[in-house]
Amino acid sequence: MSSYTGEGSKLGRIVNTFEETFIAVLLGLMTLVTFANVVLRYGFNDSLIWGQEVVLILFAWLVLFGIAYAFKITAHLGVDALTALLPKKGQRVLALLSAAACLIYAFLLMKGAWDYWAPFAGLSPTEGRWFPTGIDWGARxxxxxxxxxxxxxxWLRWLEPLTLNKGFEESQWEHYDKLPRFIPYVMLPVAVALMLFRIVQATLRIIAGKQDSLIVSHEAEDEVAAVAATHGEEQK
Incomplete structure (x- = not known):
């Protein structure tokens, strides 16, 4: 399994490129739309009426992508005051238990994200309160x-027959006057899928002994403390 989900695998490289590129694009678009709105407002007494909503959507996407990306770079904060007192073996056991809990949570979150987004895209959510037990074909x-x-x-009009007009004859078709919500909402299942993928990667690294835990490393703090101690000795 690690050969398919590891960072050096083809899938891992594809996910890395997609994730980092998309984050950069989101930041660029947010900056561009905000800058354009400021120029229009103060320079021409005008504004992009949809600008604020687009920036909010992009910001929500950035946050969701950032959650998954933080698992990759081990940037999530955590409290290790108790685990740090345990021997290495105990820390490893707790790290694996934490990873298992995160995997279960991410799986449940994946189901919830799909079930929330699917009806907006004209698709069917799953049945079952906690775990998927089937497909709810009768969902609205x-x-x-x-x-x-x-x-x-x-250029997105091709989606209308697949969503808005699904099951209707062409003579009864309607058209979107605004961007359908399932397009910004698609980030929910996509981001959670990336999160699940990153947690699997982190769990495999912990099993392989390449990573100690899921939370942020304290190596930087140790280095700062070492430099401060060295500097203090020099002053003496």
């Missing part, structure tokens, strides 16, 4: 919900 199609201000992009 909520693909008619749209964003408040974001205009519909013409």
């Amino acid at each position: 199609n909520n693909s008619f919900y749209v964003t408040d201000q974001v205009p519909m992009l013409e």
